[in-house]
Every structure is written in structure tokens, then in C-alpha cells.
Amino acid sequence: MWQGILESFMGHVGRRFVISVPMVFLLLVFAMPFLVVFKISISEVDGVRFVDLLTWVDGVLKLQLKFTNYRVIFFEDDLYLRAYLSSLGFAGITTGICLAIGYPFAYFLARSRPEIRPGLLMLLMLPFWTSFLLRVYAWKMLLADNGVFNNVAIALGVLAEPVKMMNTPFSLTLGMVYTYLPFMVLPLYANLVKMDIRLLEAARDLGASPWQAFWRITVPLSRGGIIAGALLVFIPCVGEFVIPELLGGPQTLMIGRVLWDEFFSNNDWPMASSVAVVMVLLIILPLALFNKFQAESTQGGRR
Amino acid sequence: MKNRAGEITSAIWLVVGFGFLYLPIVTLITLSFNESPLVTTWTGFSFKWYGALIRDVPIIEGFVLSIKIALLTATASVVLGTFAAVAITRFKRFPGRTLLTGMVNSPLVMPEVIIGLSLLLMLVSVQRATGYPDRGMLTIWLGHTLLGMAYATVVISSRLQEMNPQLEEAGLDLGAQPWQVFFLITLPLISQSLMSAWLLTFTLSLDDVVLSAFLSGPGSTTLPITIFSRARLGLNPTVNAVATLTVLVVSVGVVIASVWLARAEKRRAREMAAAFRITT
Numbered sequence: 001m002w003q004g005i006l007e008s009f010m011g012h013v014g015r016r017f018v019i020s021v022p023m024v025f026l027l028l029v030f031a032m033p034f035l036v037v038f039k040i041s042i043s044e045v046d047g048v049r050f051v052d053l054l055t056w057v058d059g060v061l062k063l064q065l066k067f068t069n070y071r072v073i074f075f076e077d078d079l080y081l082r083a084y085l086s087s088l089g090f091a092g093i094t095t096g097i098c099l100a101i102g103y104p105f106a107y108f109l110a111r112s113r114p115e116i117r118p119g120l121l122m123l124l125m126l127p128f129w130t131s132f133l134l135r136v137y138a139w140k141m142l143l144a145d146n147g148v149f150n151n152v153a154i155a156l157g158v159l160a161e162p163v164k165m166m167n168t169p170f171s172l173t174l175g176m177v178y179t180y181l182p183f184m185v186l187p188l189y190a191n192l193v194k195m196d197i198r199l200l201e202a203a204r205d206l207g208a209s210p211w212q213a214f215w216r217i218t219v220p221l222s223r224g225g226i227i228a229g230a231l232l233v234f235i236p237c238v239g240e241f242v243i244p245e246l247l248g249g250p251q252t253l254m255i256g257r258v259l260w261d262e263f264f265s266n267n268d269w270p271m272a273s274s275v276a277v278v279m280v281l282l283i284i285l286p287l288a289l290f291n292k293f294q295a296e297s298t299q300g301g302r303r
Numbered sequence: 304m305k306n307r308a309g310e311i312t313s314a315i316w317l318v319v320g321f322g323f324l325y326l327p328i329v330t331l332i333t334l335s336f337n338e339s340p341l342v343t344t345w346t347g348f349s350f351k352w353y354g355a356l357i358r359d360v361p362i363i364e365g366f367v368l369s370i371k372i373a374l375l376t377a378t379a380s381v382v383l384g385t386f387a388a389v390a391i392t393r394f395k396r397f398p399g400r401t402l403l404t405g406m407v408n409s410p411l412v413m414p415e416v417i418i419g420l421s422l423l424l425m426l427v428s429v430q431r432a433t434g435y436p437d438r439g440m441l442t443i444w445l446g447h448t449l450l451g452m453a454y455a456t457v458v459i460s461s462r463l464q465e466m467n468p469q470l471e472e473a474g475l476d477l478g479a480q481p482w483q484v485f486f487l488i489t490l491p492l493i494s495q496s497l498m499s500a501w502l503l504t505f506t507l508s509l510d511d512v513v514l515s516a517f518l519s520g521p522g523s524t525t526l527p528i529t530i531f532s533r534a535r536l537g538l539n540p541t542v543n544a545v546a547t548l549t550v551l552v553v554s555v556g557v558v559i560a561s562v563w564l565a566r567a568e569k570r571r572a573r574e575m576a577a578a579f580r581i582t583t
């Protein structure tokens with residue numbers, strides 16, 4: 001009997017342990033930092049130190065909150081609002097293009113002959129593994145004024161003089177679509193490859209054209225993949241920094257770069273924190289949707 | 304007739320799609336053999352940029368540091384990811400389950416500038432209070448592990464989910480302790496997913512710019528930071544040479560690993576089928 005009690009106690013402790021290790025780690029390095037950022041975004045800076053929000057001096061409890069940064073973001077300097085809007089715009093356009101290219105891509109991949117499918121999947125995964133930074137850099141060589149595209153077009157006589165492609169909204173969108181395309185294709189593929197072909201056959205037997213069967217059966221059934229892919233592209237795109245920095249040039253406004261400059265060039269940590277807080281608020285809804293979605297797909301708990 | 308048209312569209316779409324994905328990589332590799340320092344103007348074949356790499360101290364030092372961080376990151380991510388994946392897939396109800404899944408999944412999509420900034424500001428606060436830790440390898444490793452753990456959890460938990468539940472149940476029924484079941488049954492069965500999670504987080508860490516830039520200190524410049532600071536200024540032939548080597552090593556490694564993993568997977572499926580045939 002004692003052994004039984006001991007065992008159930010050990011089992012209980014073991015379970016606690018398994019849950020608390022990742023929990024504590026994530027609370028410390030993921031949740032806590034957000035609170036710190038929020039605190040710093042409303043802190044007064046005294047030289048190099050942040051003044052405590054709550055101070056107790058001579059029997060007076062003082063709560064000091066500084067909202068100047070938020071006032072600047074929302075009312076005084078329209079750079080921030082323009083940057084947020086433009087980031088949302090670029091992220092939205094990128095998501096749309098990724099879906100338009102990625103859906104047929106995933107569809108044809110899922111319907112390709114089973115014997116070549118593992119090879120094709122490997123081809124799709126490989127760029128995803130190799131350095132993202134280097135692949136973005138590679139577009140610089142292709143798109144530059146004296147880059148590969150312009151050189152080839154001029155050599156072939158298609159163009160008389162180089163077309164400016166680098167440092168434009170075009171090059172930025174292209175770079176983001178290129179980088180995030182696999183994130184769209186993979187969840188779509190995983191969804192489409194599992195789809196029951198007999199449903200489509202049934203639709204055909206009942207007189208639907210292939211086009212009708214596609215729009216009324218395949219697309220609705222792949223809704224999960226579409227949502228997952230769209231969120232995997234949209235959310236990180238809003239705060240993207242490396243791609244706009246390498247391909248976007250000075251005119252394309254992205255909030256990730258604004259944050260970076262506040263932090264690294266202006267050394268204004270409270271301002272950078274405020275920019276981050278507003279950015280989190282901006283993506284909190286899609287993020288919640290993504291979390292809900294991921295939780296559902298891992299809802300395989302059995303005990 | 305219609306089917307034939309469909310097949311042609313499918314083939315064209317796939318070829319163009321893959322072309323789009325591979326065009327930059329092919330360009331990168333081809334131009335790394337260009338003799339001209341102008342990178343995009345071809346003047347002749349040469350290995351000279353590879354020779355220049357050997358004497359390029361920042362590149363070499365960055366590479367060594369990045370490899371160290373990537374090894375530590377991959378190992379820590381797989382350990383933490385296994386814990387998180389077991390917690391999420393095996394324990395259906397516990398206080399904080401939603402919080403845990405939310406915190407595991409968010410780093411997958413959260414813009415890296417936010418993660419980097421917030422982690423750095425917290426570490427600075429801790430350092431001001433306690434004098435520890437200094438910015439450097441340790442802090443970069445923490446950031447990479449946060450991101451790597453999220454990816455590792457996804458890879459490992461999808462494997463845990465598709466595992467046959469009867470195997471663990473049989474172990475428990477036969478009187479094994481839960482930890483014995485885990486080490487003797489579960490762990491061997493998910494070992495391939497641990498391997499792929501390790502590889503994935505290794506390459507992620509090796510590639511990361513944003514988190515590293517926020518979390519690095521003086522004297523801890525990783526390879527991607529060096530590459531990024533050169534790429535920002537314009538085209539640079541040494542970057543092409545580094546890129547080609549990276550792409551080659553990673554591709555060969557990934558292809559070999561996946562072939563090996565696929566074979567092991569097949570063998571295991573066969574053994575499993577045989578075992579079930581014997582028992583029934």
C-alpha cells in the first residue's frame with residue numbers, strides 16, 4: 001500500500017515537473033520581458049536610469065507614469081502612425097500574393113504523383129533550411145541597377161537602360177513574398193494532402209464541374225490551412241526588419257525599422273518600448289487567433 | 304482531355320514556383336566564382352573570394368561563435384521542446400495549459416524585433432540589479448533557445464500525436480512507471496523527430512540576425528551579424544563565398560539527414576507491423 005501511495009506521489013511530482021520546466025522558462029524569458037517593456041515604455045528616464053514607477057519618499061507614495069511616448073506616437077509625430085499603416089499594408093499585400101501563388105502550388109504538390117512527392121517536398125523544404133539572410137541578400141544581386149536582371153535584359157536588347165527595381169515597394173514585397181512563401185505552402189499542403197478525394201469524386205458524380213467542385217468543396221475544406229498559412233505570413237511580416245533593411249531602401253516605411261532606429265540610433269529605449277507595445281496591440285488579435293488555431297491542432301491530449 | 308490540360312498547368316506552376324525559390328540561390332552560388340569585385344558583372348572564373356575568406360578574421364571568429372551558440376541552442380531547444388510537447392500532448396487538463404500553449408506558439412510568429420527588444424531590456428534590468436549577466440554568448444543563447452524551443456515543440460508534438468497510444472498504455476498496464484514508459488518506449492519512438500528538431504533549431508540559430516543583434520555585446524559578433532552589416536552596405540563578394548559554403552553544407556547535411564531519417568522511419572514502421580502481426 002505504501003508503495004502505491006509513493007508511486008502515485010512520484011507520478012504526480014513527475015507530471016508537475018514536466019509541466020513546470022517549460023512553463024518557468026517561458027515565463028522568465030518570454031512573459032516577464034513584455035512586462036518590463038511595458039513598464040519602461042511609461043517610465044521617466046533620469047540620466048541613464050529608469051525612475052521606479054512607485055516611489056516611497058518621506059511617507060509619500062508616488063506613482064509616476066509617463067505617457068509622453070504614446071502621445072508622440074498617436075498625436076504628435078505622424079511618422080509612427082504612417083509606419084504602422086504601411087507595415088500593415090505591406091503585410092496584407094504579401095499575405096495575399098503568397099496565398100495566390102501558394103495555394104495552387106500546394107494544391108498541385110498534393111496532387112502530384114506519390115512517387116515524386118517526397119522529392120518535391122524536399123525541394124520545398126530546402127530553401128526554408130538554408131540561410132534566410134543570404135537568400136534575401138541574393139535578391140539584391142538580381143534586382144540592383146547593375147544587377148543580373150538589368151544586365152541580362154540590356155544584353156538581350158530588351159531594355160535600353162536599367163530599370164530601377166531595388167529600394168522600391170516592389171523589391172520589398174518581392175523579398176517578403178519570397179521569404180514567407182514556404183510558410184504559406186507548408187500548412188496548405190499538409191491540409192490538402194489529407195483531403196478525402198472521394199468527396200470531389202462525389203461532387204463530380206453529382207454533376208459539378210471541376211471548377212465548382214474546387215470552389216465549393218476543396219477551398220472550404222482547406223480553410224484551416226488557409227488561416228494557418230495567412231497568419232504565419234501576416235504576423236511576422238508586420239514587424240519585419242531584415243528584408244526592408246536590405247531590399248526596401250529609405251522610402252519604404254516599416255515599423256520594425258522605426259523600432260530598430262529608436263533603439264540603436266537614437267538610444268531612446270522608452271520610445272522603442274512604446275513602439276513595441278503598440279505593435280503588440282496591433283497584432284494581438286491575429287496572434288490570439290493563431291494561438292487558438294495551434295492549440296486546436298495539438299488538442300490530441302488523451303489522458 | 305481536360306485532365307491533360309490540368310496536368311500541364313500543374314507542371315508549369317510547380318516548375319515556375321520552384322524556379323522562383325531557387326533562382327536567388329543559384330545566382331548566389333554562380334556569382335561567388337566571379338573574379339570581379341563588382342559581383343554582378345562577370346569578368347571571369349575565380350576562386351579568389353574563397354581564398355580571401357581564410358584571412359577574413361571577423362568571418363572566421365563569427366563562424367566559430369555562431370557554431371558554438373547553435374550547438375548549445377539546438378540541444379537546449381530539444382530538451383525544453385520535449386518537455387513542452389509532452390506536457391501539451393499528454394496532459395489534457397492542468398492549470399495554465401492555455402498560457403503554456405500560448406507562450407510556446409507565440410514566438411513562431413511574433414516579430415523578432417519585439418522578442419529581441421523585450422528580452423534585452425529585461426536582461427539589462429536584471430543586470431543592473433544583480434550585476435549579471437553580461438551581454439554576450441549567454442544572452443544570445445537564451446534568445447535563440449526561446450525561438451528554437453517553439454519550433455522544437457511543434458516538430459516533437461506532431462510526432463507524439465501520431466504515435467500509437469496503445470504502446471504507452473501497454474507499458475503502463477504491465478506495471479512500468481510513467482518515467483520508465485517515457486524513457487523506454489516514448490523516447491525511442493520519437494527519436495527521429497528529436498533529431499530533426501535538433502537540426503532545424505541548429506540552422507535557425509546559425510541564421511538569426513535580429514535577436515543576435517539585440518542580445519550581443521562587445522566582442523560577441525556572430526557570423527550573421529557580420530554578414531548583415533556587410534550586406535547592408537551593398538554587394539560584397541566575400542558574402543557570396545560564405546553564402547555558397549553555407550548553402551552547400553546545409554543542403555548536403557539536410558538531404559543526408561532526411562534520407563537517413565526516412566529510412567529509419569520505414570524500418571521502424573516495418574518492425575512495428577511485424578510486431579503487431581505476431582501478437583494478433
